[in-house]
Amino acid sequence: MTQPSSDFYRIKRLPPYVFAxxxxxxxxxxxxxxxxxxxxxxxxxxxxxxxxxxxxRETLSxxxxxxxxxxxxxxxxxxxxxxxxxxxxxxxxxPDKEVIVTIGSKxxxxxxxxxxxxxxxxxxxxxPSYPIHPYGSIIAGGSVWHIPNTTGPEFFEQLHRAxxxxxxxxxxxxxxxxxxxxxxxxxxxxxxxxxxxCTMHGIWLISDIAYGEIYFGDTPPPSVLQVKGxxxxxxxxxxxxxxxxxxxxxxGFAAGNPHLVGALTRIKSYLDYGxxxxxxxxxxxxxxxxxxxxxxxxxxxxxxxxxLVDGLHQAGWKVQSPEASMFVxxxxxxxxxxxxxxxxxxxxxxxxxxAVAPGIGFGExxxxxxxxxLVENKQRLRQAVRNIKQFLAMDSEEVLHGLAAKLS
Numbered sequence: 001m002t003q004p005s006s007d008f009y010r011i012k013r014l015p016p017y018v019f020a021x022x023x024x025x026x027x028x029x030x031x032x033x034x035x036x037x038x039x040x041x042x043x044x045x046x047x048x049x050x051x052x053x054x055x056x057r058e059t060l061s062x063x064x065x066x067x068x069x070x071x072x073x074x075x076x077x078x079x080x081x082x083x084x085x086x087x088x089x090x091x092x093x094x095p096d097k098e099v100i101v102t103i104g105s106k107x108x109x110x111x112x113x114x115x116x117x118x119x120x121x122x123x124x125x126x127x128p129s130y131p132i133h134p135y136g137s138i139i140a141g142g143s144v145w146h147i148p149n150t151t152g153p154e155f156f157e158q159l160h161r162a163x164x165x166x167x168x169x170x171x172x173x174x175x176x177x178x179x180x181x182x183x184x185x186x187x188x189x190x191x192x193x194x195x196x197x198c199t200m201h202g203i204w205l206i207s208d209i210a211y212g213e214i215y216f217g218d219t220p221p222p223s224v225l226q227v228k229g230x231x232x233x234x235x236x237x238x239x240x241x242x243x244x245x246x247x248x249x250x251x252g253f254a255a256g257n258p259h260l261v262g263a264l265t266r267i268k269s270y271l272d273y274g275x276x277x278x279x280x281x282x283x284x285x286x287x288x289x290x291x292x293x294x295x296x297x298x299x300x301x302x303x304x305x306x307x308l309v310d311g312l313h314q315a316g317w318k319v320q321s322p323e324a325s326m327f328v329x330x331x332x333x334x335x336x337x338x339x340x341x342x343x344x345x346x347x348x349x350x351x352x353x354x355a356v357a358p359g360i361g362f363g364e365x366x367x368x369x370x371x372x373x374l375v376e377n378k379q380r381l382r383q384a385v386r387n388i389k390q391f392l393a394m395d396s397e398e399v400l401h402g403l404a405a406k407l408s
Contacts, residue, residue, distance in 0.1 A: 018361035044245040049293035055285035059278035069274035073101020080287040105239040105252035115267040117142040128366030172204040183322035205234040215324040235260040311385030335396035352387035
């Protein structure tokens, strides 16, 4: 009997999931009774604000809420998101043509790329980047042109180079600020320059501001849609996951260019019926209600950032303090730079009982760093710092030799 081929085209184009290596080691060590402090995945640990949960409970008790919802999102939620853009950025959006609700921003990004990408189309993506940015393009049948993930002149030099030399010409550029994983932020002038370039060359611009409300300075991060003419070429994704600690609720948005919103709306109409209606109603209450819970989360992440960064500095690991996001993008200690981020992350679990995300999982240009998530309380972060300090005092050659022996 001949078995059908399991060598599926799109699966072949996806590399092994690097984070799985760390996750498996973490699971083994926990099963052995070790207390692993998990700073790897950006999974918010704070509870959702009570008024949002109360609205969910209230809606659950209403009749006729268990049926299919609306693929593009209920109108009240789309209006709420348009109101958010007006208040926060001074951007006017039509809730019917320029806003769509997605089942988290990851789903929205993947489905948009599927809607607009023909086989062989090229999408420009910074490297390192959140995995759905490059691999959403690959899953859609396209190709990726990597641009170094910087915010200075090199970014624009490489962007112009890609447009000039890439055949076929790229159809879209993906940007993400505050950035996951690097935590970098940009100002409106950066967006203005990007919009000018994409407009000049007829390239769609896809912006991801999932961490736009997790910032630590006095100036909130801008939206690309604030740039004059941006809606002619740009769409922007946001999410409730980090802003309201609603990661598991899976509510996100896309807003901007009506042609891109329309393409996403059409393809989603074939794929889903939208998020559960009570969740959408509760999300509406979150956006329209008191934003004190958002400010409280900013304060929480700022305090955690300071505990972690100050502690690592005292331990001799001079990591950069982020201006936004819930991550610290930490260059590897000098003694471990030659072996890369995956080996370092494995050694950190083994000897410090601290799990972090290896930078190689975000692209080859990220292999000199690890991403540390601020998803544990301050007491646990202090414990993580103590463990890491002891680890850094060890002989790195012995550590790596022992790791190699264990993995062989």
